[in-house]
Amino acid sequence: MTDDTTGPFIPGPRLHVAGVEHGPLAGLNFAVKDLYDVQGAVTTYGHPEWGRTHGPAAATAPVVLALLEAGATLVGKTKTVELAYGLTGENVWHGTPINPKAPDRFPGGSSCGSAAAVAAGLVDFAMGSDTGGSVRIPASYCGVYGIRPTWGAITLAGCCPLGPSFDTPGWLAKDAETLWRVGLEILPLEPGGPNCLPAGPLLKAEAVWVNADPRVALALLPALEAVERVMGTALPTKLASEGLDTLYEHFRCMQAQEAWATLGGWVSRTRPEFGPGVGARFDGARDMPLAKAAAGRAFRKHFQHRMRSLLMGGAVVAYPTSPMPAPLLSATQAEQNAVREASMGVTAIAGLGGLPEVSIPAATVDGAPVGLSLVCGPGRDRMLLRLARMVAEELG
Numbered sequence: 001m002t003d004d005t006t007g008p009f010i011p012g013p014r015l016h017v018a019g020v021e022h023g024p025l026a027g028l029n030f031a032v033k034d035l036y037d038v039q040g041a042v043t044t045y046g047h048p049e050w051g052r053t054h055g056p057a058a059a060t061a062p063v064v065l066a067l068l069e070a071g072a073t074l075v076g077k078t079k080t081v082e083l084a085y086g087l088t089g090e091n092v093w094h095g096t097p098i099n100p101k102a103p104d105r106f107p108g109g110s111s112c113g114s115a116a117a118v119a120a121g122l123v124d125f126a127m128g129s130d131t132g133g134s135v136r137i138p139a140s141y142c143g144v145y146g147i148r149p150t151w152g153a154i155t156l157a158g159c160c161p162l163g164p165s166f167d168t169p170g171w172l173a174k175d176a177e178t179l180w181r182v183g184l185e186i187l188p189l190e191p192g193g194p195n196c197l198p199a200g201p202l203l204k205a206e207a208v209w210v211n212a213d214p215r216v217a218l219a220l221l222p223a224l225e226a227v228e229r230v231m232g233t234a235l236p237t238k239l240a241s242e243g244l245d246t247l248y249e250h251f252r253c254m255q256a257q258e259a260w261a262t263l264g265g266w267v268s269r270t271r272p273e274f275g276p277g278v279g280a281r282f283d284g285a286r287d288m289p290l291a292k293a294a295a296g297r298a299f300r301k302h303f304q305h306r307m308r309s310l311l312m313g314g315a316v317v318a319y320p321t322s323p324m325p326a327p328l329l330s331a332t333q334a335e336q337n338a339v340r341e342a343s344m345g346v347t348a349i350a351g352l353g354g355l356p357e358v359s360i361p362a363a364t365v366d367g368a369p370v371g372l373s374l375v376c377g378p379g380r381d382r383m384l385l386r387l388a389r390m391v392a393e394e395l396g
Helices: 048-053 062-069 112-119 136-142 176-186 206-211 214-231 244-270 278-286 290-311 333-353 381-395
Strands: 029-033 073-078 125-130 145-148 168-173 202-205 235-237 316-320 357-365 368-375
Touching: 029 112, 048 244, 062 073, 062 125, 062 176, 073 112, 112 125, 112 136, 112 168, 125 176, 136 145, 136 168, 136 333, 136 357, 136 368, 145 176, 145 381, 168 176, 176 381, 202 206, 202 214, 206 244, 206 316, 206 333, 214 316, 214 357, 214 368, 214 381, 244 278, 244 290, 244 333, 290 333, 316 333, 333 368, 357 381, 368 381
Parallel strands: 029 073, 029 125, 202 235, 202 316
Antiparallel strands: 125 168, 145 168, 145 357, 316 368, 357 368
């Protein structure tokens, strides 16, 4: 894992910033995805042209500062997909990180380096970001814990944007306890006090379980049973009668329009070369019909109302984080795209809803990790992390 081309850290000298001597996270090391600014360092956003056209950061992103002020020590910046616009973790410029838990498979993106660094035991936790699944999918693929918090709960100042109405920070950790400890330092307080637990009920999202590879669904049943021992028997529910394909399409159109509005000017001026798939996605973003993105925004309003009504009393939804294990490194572009579409129909649930989601490493299929996701209502992030700790204890 020390080779620049296959390791999780960006090539070049390793960044190191010590945390305060005493603090609740003292003794923990962490890394940050290379779209977070650190004062004096160049943020490359996964592409050498971005680094060439942007100078050293004038200030450190507030969420990174908060971690340093809590005592954690920053030990490097991790690789990301070019401009964070991908879900496999491939990067032709910096090198694709090895997936430590399944070296013949992709690590997942775009927080690929952060997940790989945690999975390899090089850091205790790592910051990533999640727009369409970029913390949750690599957490599942690499067999680590990961959280996408409630949209807007944590500032993304000092962080490169992709789709601002979906972008969230997120973090990955070696265990549920560390995931929880980090959340205590950067998540806002929430009603109910420090020991509030989910009121329930536990819901089983039928469409997502059916969407999963049958081997994945079967492998995750013991983990679902562990959640049931904590919360009670899961009740089958339909989250999206429209189908996961519809959720994916609405998400895809909105994200594409936002990606071009956010980054299209730089892409047009700089004309950078892109690796497989990324250039095509930006071309599609540039040409996205206005009516399709508008339809997505209208759908999102109704979907958010539906999900918040379902979850406002303390319900939790459980389903496979990813419908299948990580694709093999030998997978064709068409095979990778098929996995992307099937996966993002699932990740769009929390993305469209603005909801917090935790992925728990729960099983393996063909020797590769798969995760179980728990999702709850907005603003209940700490409650969700407490639940993840309890489930982790049940799983041993």
